[in-house]
Amino acid sequence: MVLIIQIKRLVADILSILRQFLWARFAKLGPPLLPSSEETSENSSSRRKMDEIQLPPFNRSGHAAHARRCMSALPRSQIELDASRLALAFYNLGILDLLGDLNDVTAPPQWQKDGWINWLWAQQTHGKYGSGFRPSPFMTLHPLESNLEYSDYDAPHLIMTYTALLALAILRDDFSKLDRSGLITFLRACQREDGSFMTTPKDGENDLRTLYCAFAISAMLDDWSGVDVERAKAFIASCRTYEGGYGQAPFCEAQGTRFQPKSEPFQCLRLITLSSAPRLLTGGTTYIAVASLYLAPSSTGSGPLTAIEKAQTVRWLVNNQTAVKDGEATLGGFAGRTGKPADSCYCFWCGAALKILKYDGLIETKPLALFLARCQFKFGGISKFEGEHPDPYHTYLSMAALSMYPPSPLLAEEKPESWKFPVLDPLLNARVETAEWAKKNISGKGQ
Amino acid sequence: MKSRADSEEDQTPALFSERPEWSDVVTVPQYETDTPIAPILYSPEYQDASDYFRAIVKSQEHSERVLDLTEHLIRLNPAHYTAWQYRYETLLALSSPFETELELMNELAVKYLKTYQVWHHRRLLITHLRTPQPELKFIERCLQVDSKNYHTWSYRQWLLSHFVDNEDLWRDELDFVENAIGDDVRNNSAWHHRHFVVFGCGVRPGDEDRARVARRELTFTKQTISLAPNNLSAWNYLRGVLDTMKLPYSLLTQFVKPYTVPLDPKRIDIVDLENPPPPPGAQLPCVHAIEMLADIHEQAGDKDNILQAVELWKSLANEHDTMRVKYWEHRIRDALNSR
Ligand SMILES: [Zn+2]
Numbered sequence: 100m101v102l103i104i105q106i107k108r109l110v111a112d113i114l115s116i117l118r119q120f121l122w123a124r125f126a127k128l129g130p131p132l133l134p135s136s137e138e139t140s141e142n143s144s145s146r147r148k149m150d151e152i153q154l155p156p157f158n159r160s161g162h163a164a165h166a167r168r169c170m171s172a173l174p175r176s177q178i179e180l181d182a183s184r185l186a187l188a189f190y191n192l193g194i195l196d197l198l199g200d201l202n203d204v205t206a207p208p209q210w211q212k213d214g215w216i217n218w219l220w221a222q223q224t225h226g227k228y229g230s231g232f233r234p235s236p237f238m239t240l241h242p243l244e245s246n247l248e249y250s251d252y253d254a255p256h257l258i259m260t261y262t263a264l265l266a267l268a269i270l271r272d273d274f275s276k277l278d279r280s281g282l283i284t285f286l287r288a289c290q291r292e293d294g295s296f297m298t299t300p301k302d303g304e305n306d307l308r309t310l311y312c313a314f315a316i317s318a319m320l321d322d323w324s325g326v327d328v329e330r331a332k333a334f335i336a337s338c339r340t341y342e343g344g345y346g347q348a349p350f351c352e353a354q355g356t357r358f359q360p361k362s363e364p365f366q367c368l369r370l371i372t373l374s375s376a377p378r379l380l381t382g383g384t385t386y387i388a389v390a391s392l393y394l395a396p397s398s399t400g401s402g403p404l405t406a407i408e409k410a411q412t413v414r415w416l417v418n419n420q421t422a423v424k425d426g427e428a429t430l431g432g433f434a435g436r437t438g439k440p441a442d443s444c445y446c447f448w449c450g451a452a453l454k455i456l457k458y459d460g461l462i463e464t465k466p467l468a469l470f471l472a473r474c475q476f477k478f479g480g481i482s483k484f485e486g487e488h489p490d491p492y493h494t495y496l497s498m499a500a501l502s503m504y505p506p507s508p509l510l511a512e513e514k515p516e517s518w519k520f521p522v523l524d525p526l527l528n529a530r531v532e533t534a535e536w537a538k539k540n541i542s543g544k545g546q
Numbered sequence: 547m548k549s550r551a552d553s554e555e556d557q558t559p560a561l562f563s564e565r566p567e568w569s570d571v572v573t574v575p576q577y578e579t580d581t582p583i584a585p586i587l588y589s590p591e592y593q594d595a596s597d598y599f600r601a602i603v604k605s606q607e608h609s610e611r612v613l614d615l616t617e618h619l620i621r622l623n624p625a626h627y628t629a630w631q632y633r634y635e636t637l638l639a640l641s642s643p644f645e646t647e648l649e650l651m652n653e654l655a656v657k658y659l660k661t662y663q664v665w666h667h668r669r670l671l672i673t674h675l676r677t678p679q680p681e682l683k684f685i686e687r688c689l690q691v692d693s694k695n696y697h698t699w700s701y702r703q704w705l706l707s708h709f710v711d712n713e714d715l716w717r718d719e720l721d722f723v724e725n726a727i728g729d730d731v732r733n734n735s736a737w738h739h740r741h742f743v744v745f746g747c748g749v750r751p752g753d754e755d756r757a758r759v760a761r762r763e764l765t766f767t768k769q770t771i772s773l774a775p776n777n778l779s780a781w782n783y784l785r786g787v788l789d790t791m792k793l794p795y796s797l798l799t800q801f802v803k804p805y806t807v808p809l810d811p812k813r814i815d816i817v818d819l820e821n822p823p824p825p826p827g828a829q830l831p832c833v834h835a836i837e838m839l840a841d842i843h844e845q846a847g848d849k850d851n852i853l854q855a856v857e858l859w860k861s862l863a864n865e866h867d868t869m870r871v872k873y874w875e876h877r878i879r880d881a882l883n884s885r
Contacts (some may be wrong), residue, residue, distance in 0.1 A: 178623050340738065437782060438778060500681075
């Protein structure tokens with residue numbers, strides 16, 4: 100018996116040596132179709148030049164100041180955010196979290212954090228469809244402290260509930276106020292016959308984004324009794340496209356994310372500069388689908404995607420990294436759909452999907468950082484591409500992308516350390532410490 | 547319903563608090579905590595309309611003037627999903643003609659093309675009215691404003707799948723999408739729509755012969771590639787046709803090869819409709835063609851073919867598609883390891 104195992108090992112070793120030998124041979128061969136050794140060496144020297152390019156500093160203090168300004172007040176040009184303020188709060192807090200600005204000496208005072216926590220909990224509301232969080236008090240018919248049940252027009256919102264839980268985790272709340280069983284009831288009320296989820300129990304958008312939020316909430320609760328996982332998975336499968344990505348709903352084109360409205364002339368409130376009302380949590384649908392599949396408890400032994408499906412999705416994702424020559428440098432941002440220009444938020448959506456699929460090693464990090472460096476707005480904040488106005492959504496997602504894909508080799512004109520970020524949990528979309536805190540305290544099982 | 551054009555003539559619309567016909571309403575202010583996050587500094591107009599809207603929702607009034615109020619609010623904030631929801635319920639309660647509402651939506655859809663609610667509302671109206679036919683022209687108008695708008699394309703796909711048995715609605719769809727691709731061969735949304743029309747919604751009458759359909763799609767796509775070879779959308783569609791119909795990639799070998807090498811200026815073209823050649827002046831070799839040829843070799847699976855695939859991937863990694871050098875190296879490793 101022992102002998103057989105040893106022989107098997109020996110054979111395996113020989114095979115692996117052979118494979119390495121073959122691999123080394125192939126690696127040395129010149130391309131047969133275009134035998135151009137000159138071009139190849141030219142290419143490797145251009146790669147070397149690319150490595151030598153220095154990054155400008157990452158404007159950490161500017162981006163932190165932008166986030167804090169957005170937390171304190173928004174100009175009237177942002178009225179369209181009235182029905183998604185909580186998501187905006189999440190992105191701003193996420194920025195401060197990734198910058199490490201909530202716990203160091205420059206951190207906001209505790210009374211301010213308590214004030215934010217207080218506002219977030221004031222959005223938790225209960226009623227006939229269970230409990231969850233509303234986007235803001237924009238449709239509240241009674242004083243917030245009255246604790247009356249919500250009406251059909253002020254019901255909780257699934258996307259806002261997901262962002263509220265993460266925002267509270269960023270602020271290290273203990274979640275003693277969380278109505279867990281009400282939350283399960285709410286998730287049930289949002290799921291439809293076809294497995295998808297609505298943003299609000301009575302009516303509302305239903306696409307893959309809401310499904311992801313329901314899954315992320317269930318994962319944080321460590322309780323999946325609020326969702327019919329198999330039906331939801333069937334809905335995800337129906338959104339898959341021939342390109343290997345996912346659309347928002349069955350039949351829809353694969354995309355990184357839903358589009359942001361075009362920037363319009365904006366009114367400036369002192370130093371607040373925002374792109375015109377960005378759609379918050381637009382959620383790159385391919386990321387959303389992949390993250391949901393990997394968050395879900397698996398019913399079978401096999402992975403959530405077949406090898407062929409995975410290969411096709413990886414191909415689609417890496418094809419979204421664009422290459423724009425700029426002198427010696429190549430800017431390598433990600434596009435959200437085939438044939439579209441790069442946009443900073445897709446660096447997260449596509450990058451995170453690849454990370455979840457464990458293909459993060461395929462991304463060129465230096466061109467990615469060079470692209471994001473260009474998206475920095477001079478007074479703080481990051482925009483979707485160079486020359487646009489910044490917003491917290493693109494600022495947060497750009498940093499989240501950098502925390503998964505730190506530029507390498509890291510050469511910067513000054514402050515190379517400004518490009519360093521804490522590690523991110525790609526499934527929940529928060530830094531690892533925050534995601535761990537969320538899972539421990541929202542489930543209530545880790546205390 | 548008063549149209550916007552009328553009210554715009556008297557400059558800024560009066561605040562609801564200044565309108566005598568609203569004097570009976572007790573407004574509901576927005577409640578806030580002492581320490582709000584990201585409070586919006588509302589315009590007086592929006593604040594006023596919101597105060598009245600909350601009051602109306604509280605009293606559950608469904609009347610003509612609610613239509614005025616919600617239209618006003620929606621114009622100030624088209625993402626106000628509650629205003630849309632309440633407006634729809636009011637239309638139902640009043641048995642208000644949906645045709646009139648649809649006319650208003652024709653204006654608002656183009657104005658707020660990127661707002662989900664505009665399209666959602668339209669779906670509700672059309673589901674009720676069951677008049678899909680004129681929608682096709684309307685969608686074309688929207689696509690003229692923004693030919694890649696995700697909502698607009700999704701709406702067209704919803705319409706066609708919702709009225710899937712309506713032959714009149716479907717009759718010219720293939721021509722429509724052919725034109726859309728003709729207008730811009732790089733419009734991925736149009737390619738995606740083509741896949742939906744041909745494969746995504748069951749078999750249309752006349753398309754029962756699937757082998758013929760596959761041939762038609764391959765020919766169309768190859769012709770389009772021969773006009774503009776470096777177009778990933780078309781190559782992806784080509785793969786999509788083969789994958790959907792479970793056909794081997796090797797069907798494309800003859801077609802693909804001329805696109806994988808530099809253009810030969812002395813080449814003499816033989817007219818071959820099945821294998822249209824690259825156009826004069828094309829930027830060759832084409833990355834997507836090299837990738838396709840490598841996949842053809844990989845699919846064949848024997849040692850010689852794998853070696854040829856490896857050579858092609860190496861040329862992509864080293865020369866033609868250096869942004870994805872790590873991806874091509876991964877493909878090489880993968881192919882060699884799985885042997
Ligand atoms: Zn974006």
